[in-house]
Amino acid sequence: MPELPEVETIRRGLKSFILHKKIKKIEVFCDKSFQGNPKIAENKTVKNLRRFGKALIIDLDQNLSLMIHLRMTGQLIYDGSSPERYAAGHPSDNFTAELPNKQTRVLLRFNDGGTLYFNDQRKFGFIKILETKAVEDDPFIKKLAKEPWVMTADELYEKLQKHQNSPIKATILDQSIICGLGNIYADESLFSAKIHPLQKSGTLTKEETKLLLKSAREVMDKSIASGGSTMATYVKADGTKGDYLELFAQVFRRENQPCPRCGQKIKKIKVAGRGTHICPHCQTLKEGNRHA
DNA sequence: CTAGGATCCTGTCAGC
DNA sequence: TGCTGACAGGATCCTA
Numbered sequence: 001m002p003e004l005p006e007v008e009t010i011r012r013g014l015k016s017f018i019l020h021k022k023i024k025k026i027e028v029f030c031d032k033s034f035q036g037n038p039k040i041a042e043n044k045t046v047k048n049l050r051r052f053g054k055a056l057i058i059d060l061d062q063n064l065s066l067m068i069h070l071r072m073t074g075q076l077i078y079d080g081s082s083p084e085r086y087a088a089g090h091p092s093d094n095f096t097a098e099l100p101n102k103q104t105r106v107l108l109r110f111n112d113g114g115t116l117y118f119n120d121q122r123k124f125g126f127i128k129i130l131e132t133k134a135v136e137d138d139p140f141i142k143k144l145a146k147e148p149w150v151m152t153a154d155e156l157y158e159k160l161q162k163h164q165n166s167p168i169k170a171t172i173l174d175q176s177i178i179c180g181l182g183n184i185y186a187d188e189s190l191f192s193a194k195i196h197p198l199q200k201s202g203t204l205t206k207e208e209t210k211l212l213l214k215s216a217r218e219v220m221d222k223s224i225a226s227g228g229s230t231m232a233t234y235v236k237a238d239g240t241k242g243d244y245l246e247l248f249a250q251v252f253r254r255e256n257q258p259c260p261r262c263g264q265k266i267k268k269i270k271v272a273g274r275g276t277h278i279c280p281h282c283q284t285l286k287e288g289n290r291h292a
Numbered sequence: 293c294t295a296g297g298a299t300c301c302t303g304t305c306a307g308c
Numbered sequence: 309t310g311c312t313g314a315c316a317g318g319a320t321c322c323t324a
Binding site for chain 3: 002003006054069070071072073074090091121122124125140173174175182183184185186187245252253274275
Binding site for chain 2: 311313315319
């Protein structure tokens with residue numbers, strides 16, 4: 001679930017907590033969740049935090065890096081020596097729950113007493129060790145396309161022609177076509193650009209492509225500025241959940257509520273196997289463009 | 293090559 | 309209450 005803005009939020013926040021700190025111990029509770037020998041990363045110091053699309057990279061000294069992908073249900077929670085907790089990723093009660101718990105797959109203990117918990121209900125996410133110099137050669141990183149801020153409308157338009165029969169939503173979810181969008185921001189971007197998610201990718205005009213790209217940037221900029229959809233800094237015993245979706249999302253998980261633009265009921269449909277939210281009035285399919 | 297569906301895994305919720 | 313199927317903020321693998 002965490003998409004680019006959430007991972008960027010994690011990167012920024014985590015940086016202030018763990019930069020220059022040394023990993024004292026790594027505990028792995030689920031082998032599937034950690035690739036490589038965790039011992040190798042112990043007694044190494046955090047040098048930098050980077051992000052490639054939805055992947056977070058923690059660079060350590062001695063040419064080592066940790067690559068973290070949260071996939072659908074991953075979350076990172078930093079529990080420091082102070083009463084503050086910094087949590088981001090899949091929103092759940094884990095942000096305030098006892099840690100470690102049933103969903104804790106890996107934890108990293110730092111030399112100052114802080115602990116970073118990697119929780120992941122569905123075990124799709126992972127942490128893996130690789131050489132820092134090999135990060136950009138990792139197959140996942142390597143196939144990532146440009147992010148919306150550096151991609152031009154012409155580039156995107158060309159890519160859409162190569163997938164002309166796929167619904168536009170499926171196309172923009174593909175990280176090798178444009179990088180960073182997930183189910184939330186795909187829906188929000190398409191709503192913002194008034195494009196129906198089932199419209200065939202090849203039928204978007206250059207103007208529509210430009211608008212879609214602009215919308216993706218704006219939607220994600222706005223989310224990052226507000227700390228991602230799930231970011232939360234919790235004070236112990238404070239049960240508040242960061243429910244930003246209410247402030248932020250125009251259509252996502254708002255089925256049956258009025259469209260903020262025209263007031264018509266938002267509908268939920270299925271596109272590319274994913275739950276998809278649209279305003280049937282604002283996002284219409286042009287004649288002949290309907291996806292089969 | 294593209295397109296679409298199944299699949300990995302755990303948990304929750306609606307409906308019977 | 310207990311069971312069942314659908315669904316979930318991702319990406320890969322398999323098939324046609």
